[in-house]
Amino acid sequence: MSRLKLGVIGAGAWGRNHVRTAAGLAEGELAAVCDTDATRREQVCRQYPGVHVTADVADLLGRVEAVVIAAPAATHARLALQCVEAGKPCLVEKPFALSTRDAEAVARAGVERRVPVLAGHLLVFHPAVERLRALVQGGELGRIYYLYGLRVNLGQIRADENALWSFGPHDVSVALYLLGEAPVRVAAHGKSYLQRQVEDVVFLTMEFASGVLAHVQLSWLDPHKERKTTVVGAKKMVVFDDMEAREKLRIYDKGVERPPEYGSYGEALSIREGDIFIPKIPNVEPLAAELSHFVRVARGAEPPRAGADDGVRVVRVLEAASRSLATGGAPVDL
Numbered sequence: 332m333s334r335l336k337l338g339v340i341g342a343g344a345w346g347r348n349h350v351r352t353a354a355g356l357a358e359g360e361l362a363a364v365c366d367t368d369a370t371r372r373e374q375v376c377r378q379y380p381g382v383h384v385t386a387d388v389a390d391l392l393g394r395v396e397a398v399v400i401a402a403p404a405a406t407h408a409r410l411a412l413q414c415v416e417a418g419k420p421c422l423v424e425k426p427f428a429l430s431t432r433d434a435e436a437v438a439r440a441g442v443e444r445r446v447p448v449l450a451g452h453l454l455v456f457h458p459a460v461e462r463l464r465a466l467v468q469g470g471e472l473g474r475i476y477y478l479y480g481l482r483v484n485l486g487q488i489r490a491d492e493n494a495l496w497s498f499g500p501h502d503v504s505v506a507l508y509l510l511g512e513a514p515v516r517v518a519a520h521g522k523s524y525l526q527r528q529v530e531d532v533v534f535l536t537m538e539f540a541s542g543v544l545a546h547v548q549l550s551w552l553d554p555h556k557e558r559k560t561t562v563v564g565a566k567k568m569v570v571f572d573d574m575e576a577r578e579k580l581r582i583y584d585k586g587v588e589r590p591p592e593y594g595s596y597g598e599a600l601s602i603r604e605g606d607i608f609i610p611k612i613p614n615v616e617p618l619a620a621e622l623s624h625f626v627r628v629a630r631g632a633e634p635p636r637a638g639a640d641d642g643v644r645v646v647r648v649l650e651a652a653s654r655s656l657a658t659g660g661a662p663v664d665l
């Protein structure tokens with residue numbers, strides 16, 4: 332089978348990773364790159380001499396079979412609609428759109444034109460997240476009580492989006508993917524310290540109908556670089572630490588038990604301290620897995636793991652969280 336001709340729109344700090352990955356893909360071929368910035372275009376021309384480089388999206392669309400959109404967030408919905416209109420499957424970087432309305436318009440257009448649209452929820456392609464999901468969905472952790480995520484570091488400070496929209500799509504998409512449900516209520520607190528009205532730090536809480544509580548701490552103004560998710564279940568607890576080079580997942584056989592004969596007496600609760608198990612996680616680069624999957628979806632060979640509907644669900648949470656932020660943290664029902 333011939334390699335699928337891929338195009339990348341936006342070859343900036345993150346987009347260049349898509350460019351590099353697409354160029355090295357077995358199932359796909361980097362056919363064209365579009366960027367409105369002349370310096371960026373020159374860089375791509377120098378590094379990838381055989382690739383068509385343009386400032387014109389329509390020019391790119393005429394030369395490729397599927398498109399990765401890695402331009403700034405404000406352009407996502409418009410560019411995705413343009414791709415769908417041209418009949419080209421597209422993978423839209425996070426955040427999928429900047430409003431639920433725009434996200435729904437993209438999802439609807441994809442369904443109407445039968446063009447696959449993917450949400451760039453990279454972490455659902457992380458092998459440790461896949462394993463974590465199997466643990467959650469397979470019941471090994473028991474009933475899930477709560478989970479929390481930490482996504483903090485120093486920089487990159489953005490002016491066009493706050494920490495919620497910049498980092499939040501990762502943790503929100505992971506929470507929804509792990510739990511297989513969307514929250515019914517969210518609340519978010521945040522503060523803008525470095526720039527006016529761009530929150531550098533956001534504390535987001537999500538409540539799910541199943542009773543699960545999820546909390547996410549997001550900041551680009553923090554001394555530590557942390558990428559961590561902790562899931563606490565009735566039987567076991569798991570920590571996914573993406574800053575660990577090898578031992579990314581730790582499964583703690585720990586919990587609190589109440590022997591049936593003691594019923595409701597708090598003093599009868601007993602702490603169980605069992606083994607810590609570190610599973611071997613395959614060494615797969617999530618971005619390469621995401622793009623390979625995108626090629627298969629574009630060919631109709633498999634359904635999207637993170638489709639436009641998932642993009643809409645995550646944007647809905649972020650939009651509700653923004654409303655909560657604006658009111659100083661008041662809960663918002665979804």
Ligand SMILES: NC(=O)c1ccc[n+]([C@@H]2O[C@H](COP(=O)([O-])OP(=O)(O)OC[C@H]3O[C@@H](n4cnc5c(N)ncnc54)[C@H](O)[C@@H]3O)[C@@H](O)[C@H]2O)c1
Nearest residue numbers: 341342343344345346365366367368401402404424425453
């Ligand atoms: N999945 C991830 O882990 C991850 C990580 C970082 C960033 N991102 C996302 O990727 C997107 C890009 O982020 P970035 O850090 O690369 O931003 P960036 O500003 O460094 O790069 C954006 C590029 O898009 C170009 N551009 C702007 N408008 C364009 C248009 N209309 N057509 C073509 N090119 C255009 C700019 O010239 C620039 O080169 C954002 O949505 C960001 O949230 C995702």
